Amino acid sequence: MLTIRKVTLQDVADHAAVSKSTVSQYLNGRYTYMGENTKKRIQHAIQELKYQPNAIARSLKQKKTTTIGVILANILHRFSTQTSRAIEDFCHKHSYHVILCNADDDPLKEQSYIEMLKAKQVDGFIIVPTAFNEEMYKHLLDERYPLVFLDRKMKALPVPTISLKNEKAALKAVSHLIENGHKTIAYVSSAVTISPRSERFTGFETGMKKAGLPINQSFVYTGNLDEAAAFYDHVFAGSRQPDAILTGNDRALMKTLSYLKNRFNNIPDTLSLLTFDDVEFAEFYSPSITTLEQPAYDMGTKAAEVLMSQIKGGENMENTETTDYCFEGILKIRESSQKRGGEK
Amino acid sequence: MLTIRKVTLQDVADHAAVSKSTVSQYLNGRYTYMGENTKKRIQHAIQELKYQPNAIARSLKQKKTTTIGVILANILHRFSTQTSRAIEDFCHKHSYHVILCNADDDPLKEQSYIEMLKAKQVDGFIIVPTAFNEEMYKHLLDERYPLVFLDRKMKALPVPTISLKNEKAALKAVSHLIENGHKTIAYVSSAVTISPRSERFTGFETGMKKAGLPINQSFVYTGNLDEAAAFYDHVFAGSRQPDAILTGNDRALMKTLSYLKNRFNNIPDTLSLLTFDDVEFAEFYSPSITTLEQPAYDMGTKAAEVLMSQIKGGENMENTETTDYCFEGILKIRESSQKRGGEK
DNA sequence: CTGTTAGCGCCTTCAA
DNA sequence: TTGAAGGCGCTAACAG
Secondary structure, three states: OOOOOOOOOOOOOHOOOOOOOHHHHOOOOOOOOOOOOOOHHHHHHHHHHHOOOOOOHHHHOOOOOOOEEEEOOOOOOHHHHHHHHHHHHHHHHHEEEEEEEEEOOOOOHHHHHHHHHHHHHOOOOEEEOOOHHHHHHHHHOOOOOEEEEEOOOOOOOOOEEEEEEEEHHHHHHHHHHHHHOOOOEEEEEEOOOOOOOOOOOOOOHHHHHHHHOOOHHHEEEEOOOOHHHHHHHHHHHOOOOOOEEEEEEEHHHHHHHHHHHHHOOOOOOOOEEEEEOOOOOOOOOOOOOOEEEHEEEEEEEEHHHHHHHHHHHHHHOOOOOOOOOOOOOOEOOHHHHHHHHOOO | OOOOOOOOOOHHHHHHOOOOHHHHHHHHOOOOOOOOHHHHHHHHHHHOOOOOHHHHHHHHHHHHOOEEEEOOOOOOOOHHHHHHHHHHHHHHHOOOEEEEEOOOOOOHOOOHHHHHHOOOOOOOEEOOOOOHHHHHHHHHOOOOOOEEEOOEEEEEEEEEEEEEEHHHHHHHHHHHHHHOOOOEEEEEOOOOOOHHHHHHHHHHHHHHHOOOOOOOHEEEEOOOHHHHHHHHHHHHHHOOOOOOOOOHHHHHHHHHHHHHHHHHHOOOOOOEEEEEEEOOOOOOOOOOOOEEEHHHHHHHHHHHHHHHHHHHHHHHHHHOOOOOOOOEEEEEEOOOOOOOOHHH
16 A cells, blocks of 8 residues: 655645745745736645645744643533633634643643643643642743643742632622521532632631621531532431531532432422532522532633733733733522522 | 743753764664663753653654544533543543544534644544535545544444444333333434434334334424424423423433423423433432433543554554444433332 | 745664 | 764745
């Protein structure tokens, strides 16, 4: 079998009886002074030969790849799918490509991805930073790589960051619960290792304090969600039980619903629920679930936009201060945050 | 600001006082005849300079990029997230990269992605084919691009395809419903434009026929899901109503649940439900939902594996016949497929 | 207006 | 065991 030799610029040049550079000019729109019929000949040759430029060769020369690297936690999470989709859409519009990587919150995996992406000469990075890779990010910065953080802050580093006003959002959530007559609120979340989680928890605390309500520590769980069931066993064995649960993300919500389904065959009428993240079933669950949504798609778009302007800006962005973009959480009030038992 | 000049092979060679090619040998593990202390010097120089090879330059020379292109319908769909994650995992293990593209079932968008990916010299493609791009795929084949189809078949083309045994799966689903005493089964799906959808529908028909049950055409909807509500309005206005609904994918299920929530404030006790795709909330919905799962992660892995072996195989795969891989659907029986009203 | 030339950073014979 | 030379496909001055 003969390997298909790809047709190159040279082939087109030969076919059109001009030189390589002329064809190159043509390709790059440097029409200004080109003879009408030279153009036509080239145009024709390209079609004839089905010529397709080799972006690798172009990249080598131009030192840019029109490709960005995106490293996120886990595409199986809703926030990630939404933001990654947004980034992809934005990039496609601007003729950029995206290499997507799932680091699974594993610093080593993240490192290896960063290495690979650098080797591939990506023009910039959007990263959902893992907690323990500051050094790596610093290198990226030193090497002048355009870089944007998404979701999580690393305040030690001057990197533009797209995130939610987590504390404010949590406060909003708690206030809503309190206004609806809840006094004993449980809080469940993954381990508080990264900024969104700690900010949310702080917001929860602040909200309770403001209302003069005590936080019952035995109703607070922040840890591996696989052990959430044991926590709930404990909670629901007690004589005093919470009248509402606030979950810190979609994962925590699902663990909670699983538990309640197994234990009570649904959410008890006397228990309210409110969660971060807009799970798809919120609207049609019974009861429908009150959520504190992140505008994930918009956040992804903004991340891409900010990165792009860094890339385009290039040299002359030198001393632009890094701006952060904080989005407002959106409270979608539904049935689950009203105590239903009360009205019986 | 001075642009950071990247350190190159040449720099390393100078620093170690050897020639470029020696360093190159070292990098590519051609140790065999290399002097111990030459090695050490090079090793040292690399660390000193923090040298990182430029994959673009390497690719230009070697005519391969260790990157594959993946074009799927829409990452916001569950099947896509699962398969894409699987592909990514597999590729990462084999030191390959993935460029992910969402074609949204838009043939033009798909074309533009294929062009871009070709320009970027990807080593192969995994595609969830759109219905109307046969020509494009044929070109890919002519140009000897490794190619694998996922989810949907295009039987006119000799391309290895990873898919579900859709007809059999649908049959399994219908049989289960029938065994549980259902006789009037509604079927709801997106427009039947691609192979999985038509196969599933065929399976449904076969199942009904086998059991000697008539298909009531006014209980069948295959079209734009945004109009599913109108369909249901019609269905539930009638005097005879279905005792079960089979939905063709997660989207159709969600439209259905939304409708039922609005209309009946939940799934009526007299109505059973069974859906394709393993939605995350199946387990803890009330009632929990019987699903016909696709082993999406495994399918993604297989797709990557098959593509990889095409890529690795290269020349000598010449006349290997293209094999298809069909996966079994998995019926997960839960509460929603039992008529609950009956046992009251 | 178009062609010549000189690389981009790396790999790969082929000599030495 | 190591080095020199040529080239992958394209772009970008600079000549002509």
